[in-house]
């Protein structure tokens with residue numbers, strides 16, 4: 001009996017692998033175009049790290065390359081109903097639509113599918129059959145107990161654990177015996193026969209991590225499991241070869257698998273892709289740092305951003321800051337450009353994990369939203385409010401008024417930066433709504449706190465100075481006149497030079513008016529606020 005018989009016995013129906021080599025023709029792409037992928041498991045949880053990875057993939061492929069999604073569902077215990085849809089929807093939500101993918105109905109969009117591993121079983125079998133025929137794979141009959149016993153012996157002998165070299169039981173089993181055991185119905189899996197020698201080194205040049213040396217792999221890893229599905233490692237080699245990936249961008253937890261992967265590509269006769277291993281996003285925890293965790297950090301889930309109303313542009317721009325730290329300066333100098341015009345350099349990505357800092361993200365978001373028009377803020381907040389905040393949605397019903405409110409300090413050279421997420425909008429505009437404003441509320445006045453003085457300032461202002469027809473300059477001059485009349489300094493600077501000569505300065509006076517009309521010490525431009533409130537409402541509030 002020969003290896004060919006063994007291969008036929010294990011995979012009787014598998015096509016010759018050359019069928020697939022011919023089926024998936026070379027992609028016709030311009031020289032240097034990147035083909036890369038996002039390869040998540042459909043576990044029902046889309047991690048923000050997946051968006052990060054896809055953003056990098058999109059930046060690397062831009063218009064001329066290919067970014068595809070492959071659903072890695074070979075661990076069917078972890079699979080969740082609807083997992084594929086969630087992933088594809090999330091990518092669309094973040095404007096990171098892939099060029100090729102599989103949809104929730106298992107329909108492929110692209111010529112290099114199936115893009116879901118569980119639908120590729122026979123493809124893996126063809127390549128496993130090839131390895132068996134060549135003597136580069138073998139059936140292994142070791143039971144879980146056998147493997148435990150091997151591990152115990154290795155631990156006792158203080159040697160590396162795993163299925164390799166002298167510890168393997170089935171690696172050198174004669175073909176006849178293997179065939180007999182299979183015919184007997186003995187359970188088995190298929191292992192790779194590693195040609196590696198760990199005393200030798202391989203040199204890997206990672207696009208992000210740079211040069212890394214590893215000992216050669218000598219583990220005879222499982223390639224086909226007892227359920228007939230491949231392991232991640234084997235599927236990675238077969239899929240990325242057939243789908244013609246030339247750059248693998250993935251989490252750096254896979255860096256240690258590079259020697260195995262390069263060996264698999266080599267033994268299978270495939271050209272290996274380049275690898276770019278991305279450092280994970282980290283979080284401060286007590287004294288130390290740890291990976292952003294699905295269990296502990298709500299912001300690790302993409303759904304969090306939608307619920308909070310943090311716009312996708314903000315999330316993406318923040319991720320750009322993490323990816324290339326010079327993006328921040330570029331953004332300051334190029335306020336109006338699309339972030340895709342930034343000259344992204346994958347080699348400049350950090351080797352170790354960057355901090356994922358929500359405070360910074362919200363800061364970035366304030367800047368992003370400050371560049372929105374009132375109409376854009378209106379549309380986005382209304383869409384968000386309809387799903388998450390009925391009260392805000394009702395406030396926005398009167399579009400004309402809402403646009404006036406949202407236009408305050410917007411569209412000018414120094415736009416307001418007090419909105420980081422749509423869930424902030426209600427609080428930043430509610431005092432502009434008569435039915436949300438309690439004129440008898442307990443307000444905190446900053447400097448001037450004496451009730452009679454406050455009443456006096458307000459009364460004098462509205463009796464003698466305020467004229468709704470004034471332009472901003474006239475309005476401000478009158479505020480100064482009022483200050484002077486009340487014993488406050490017209491100019492802040494002058495006041496600071498000689499504080500004992502006055503009760504305060506013009507800012508203290510305008511604060512009194514501001515608090516009286518809005519209940520707050522800090523608001524955007526008071527002149528604009530008063531214009532929007534209108535005389536009737538102002539009268540009502542004083």
Ligand code: GLU
Pocket residue numbers: 038039040041072236248249250251254
């Ligand atoms: N399914 C693997 C993961 O989710 C993919 C790793 C890779 O990109 O190769 O981590």
